Amino acid sequence: MDNVPSYISLYESGELQERIAELEQMLQPCHLCPRRCLVERKDGKVGVCQALSELVVSSAFPHFGEEPPLVGFHGSGTIFLSHCNLRCVFCQNYEISHLGEGGQVSTEQLAAMMIQLQQFGCHNINFVTPTHYTPQIIAALPKAIELGLEIPLVYNCGGYESVETLRLLEGIIDIYMPDFKYSDAAAARRYSNAPDYFEIAKAAVAEMHRQVGVLQLNEQGIAVRGLLIRHLVMPNQVVGSKEILQFIAQQLSPDSYVNIMDQYRPCYKAVHLPEINRRITQKEYDEVIRWALDAGLHRGFYY
Numbered sequence: 001m002d003n004v005p006s007y008i009s010l011y012e013s014g015e016l017q018e019r020i021a022e023l024e025q026m027l028q029p030c031h032l033c034p035r036r037c038l039v040e041r042k043d044g045k046v047g048v049c050q051a052l053s054e055l056v057v058s059s060a061f062p063h064f065g066e067e068p069p070l071v072g073f074h075g076s077g078t079i080f081l082s083h084c085n086l087r088c089v090f091c092q093n094y095e096i097s098h099l100g101e102g103g104q105v106s107t108e109q110l111a112a113m114m115i116q117l118q119q120f121g122c123h124n125i126n127f128v129t130p131t132h133y134t135p136q137i138i139a140a141l142p143k144a145i146e147l148g149l150e151i152p153l154v155y156n157c158g159g160y161e162s163v164e165t166l167r168l169l170e171g172i173i174d175i176y177m178p179d180f181k182y183s184d185a186a187a188a189r190r191y192s193n194a195p196d197y198f199e200i201a202k203a204a205v206a207e208m209h210r211q212v213g214v215l216q217l218n219e220q221g222i223a224v225r226g227l228l229i230r231h232l233v234m235p236n237q238v239v240g241s242k243e244i245l246q247f248i249a250q251q252l253s254p255d256s257y258v259n260i261m262d263q264y265r266p267c268y269k270a271v272h273l274p275e276i277n278r279r280i281t282q283k284e285y286d287e288v289i290r291w292a293l294d295a296g297l298h299r300g301f302y303y
Helices: 009-012 015-026 107-119 131-139 141-146 163-167 185-192 199-214 241-252 267-270 282-295
Strands: 056-065 076-079 125-128 152-156 175-178 223-232 255-260
Touching: 009 015, 009 141, 015 131, 015 141, 056 107, 076 107, 076 131, 107 131, 107 141, 125 282, 131 141, 163 199, 175 199, 185 199, 199 223, 199 241, 223 241, 241 267, 241 282, 255 282
Parallel strands: 076 125, 125 152, 152 175, 175 223, 223 255
Antiparallel strands: 056 076
16 A cells, blocks of 8 residues: 555646645635635635635644544644534534634645644644635645655545535545535534535545545554545434435445544534434434444444
């Protein structure tokens, strides 16, 4: 297995600069994500995500709370980006994603952050909610590569992605880590104002799978390339977990790595929504695990 990230060869060929230019064109007017707000962010206008054209970072540190294949021995080099294109009402990071906590960062500063995380021994650079800042992130790569960046890049997103944008990331992103939140349109509308979420996410995750395939690990069990899907179990099975798991197994691969998460807690506006204003029960979680097994999935969750 070749462990050298492919973004280095794209940089050496000059194609990386071409991708940066294409992504920057999508920023003005902005149609980076399926919302297609078409606002002029460089002119101080904001769309659903509430982000301007300047990159805003909340924090950057070695994260040991991610999935084991990302954490490895020295952590995942996580960079939390402010704002979000999905803005779920139950968001556990709402101070960052909704309120925009963080500071403005230049491309040179972002490149330096990546290098520092690599120097800490992190196994990857993990961009959290990168969708609305994709051009700015990729624009920092040439400088980071010149400074010696050589570890995988992780695109850690909410699953509500534009295939047009994702295609420009082919050969740049090594590991895609989308949430796969909803199959139920009513829930997607109620909690994220995205009734088309399932159709959008199916196309997006399929594109990610086409680019990188199932999750590949090195001899130490550390992820080097591939797709890692997260699915958060919610109270009363409101999100339609069964259909999501069946899609992954049948349309992607039964070898897909799926982290079925049990850590839901009512945050932000969820406390005002009775059907999700509690933690899940063990019975609810076990039911989703059973659905995953019945679908033929076997990686990324414990049973």
